[in-house]
Amino acid sequence: MNKKKMIPYFYLLPITLIFCILMVYPICQVIGFSVKDNVIVNPNPQFAGMENFSRIFHAPEFWKALGNSLKFSVVSLFFHITLGMVFALMLNSDLINSRFRGLVRALYIIPWTFTVSIVAILWRLMLNNSGIVNTVLGLSVDWFGDRDLAMKAVIFVNIWCSYPFYLISILAALQGVSTVYYEAASIDGANGIQKFIKITLPHVKPVLISLTLLDFIWSMQQLSLTYITTGGGPIGSTETVGTYTYNLAFKSYQFSTASASAVVMMLLCLVMDIFYVRMQNRVDG
């Protein structure tokens, strides 16, 4: 009898082990690092209390990075949802035949399949001073090197390479709305806009909220794209919390301070994730 009860635990053993060693323990470690001084470089780090946290909260670069992260996340989010919705609505229309739809949908996903370093160098090529974008627009701008334009350029690239995820998710949600509703509405004389507001939107709202939260969490963690395109410059105009933490750790080797910053990042994301889980439970239950 007891053996039978143990079965599921047996099957869960590998994954539990992996998560304990590779998730729980490192998180405890990084929290430990954040309250010590001179970790990793010094074999005997001293306890330092909240000193590291106080250091980053007093650093203007940190707050600038946080502001940039927020700007990055909110703008990306807005366009992800909007573009995703617009294209999903177009793709979902029954006015186009399904083979065309299948083909176009497949082609739209392509930007998402490339790894971040390929996307970054491709756009560095295109947004180069003598690159194709400047040629077509008739400008001669250094997109990633200009203090005012760099952030906009990074956000644009981010939107380009990640919007397919939102497009496919919203499209799947749209296709889940039963046509019965639309037919009934047509009979009652509703026009397209009314159908959208009264039928489509309420049905996809849960998915939209879900995507919004996920996107925000992911965008706040983002650093690779920024790092490869601009490195956080020029003059910190594209520095995000991610690149700030990374530079602290692997450029300045200040692992303690970097750990504190990493812990702050984690707490931010955890709070948002709790919102997300709460919201999902409300939808399901």
Add this chain to the structure above:
Amino acid sequence: MRKSTRMRLMKILIITGLLIGLVYALFPVVWMISCAFKSNTEVFTVPQRIIPRRPTLEAFSQVLTDRGKLRYFLNSYIIAMVTTAITLFVAILAAYALSRYAFRGKKPLNVFIIITQAVPPMTLLIPYFGMLVLFGLYDSYWALIVTYLVFTLPYATIMITGYINTLPKDLDEAVAIDGGSTWCVLWRVLVPISTPGLVATAIYTFLQCWNEYLFALCLTKSGEMRTVPVGIQLLMGQISYKWNEMMAMSILGSIPIIILFIFAQNYFIAGLSAGAIKS
């Protein structure tokens, strides 16, 4: 306006909109391919053309004859395949337990799996760096295989659990009545039937490993151990950039993705939409 005319107008509008969207999505890709077949000087020669004036394979040959660069591809393949294999194995075991059994700690475990996706990779990078150096695994295949597991397992487990949930429990009972153990139920019955779901998970996992950049950058150091995403970025030289080579390498580096994409497109899309709808 007559209804059919209005519908035709809408159709034209929609198709135009979709085509504009296609240009937005694909022009950069077309440009990448175009530059890969140019000589490095032609990349910026004005007026810039999509079809190269003098198409050449020199960029590709420079990449393919460079042993260092070829090594990046080998590393990426090995790491991605090993990680995918381990992930599938561990996730299948866990999914079996989560799908077929009710037990104490199930709900917290579910929540835990979801919460792990909220931990920023950057936060784990610092302790991983310390741990790997301590165990002497820094700058080796295992460094990346081990770290990737943490990112691939939650999603893989969720996907496979969801899939096994759709399989009727009668199958389990049939095997049990014949005296089969749970191991038998899982590997002889459930897994073979789950092939579509497993393939989708494997593809998604492979893609995650192949495309990963940050950890590959920080946890490897030597040229022998680096992977394709890092290798491509390293081509950005200090003085002059070999743009055509970078584009050629990008295309070569995307080949597994492209192949998987062409042949397993539906699985891709299943993976993408499952994540959003389900999570």
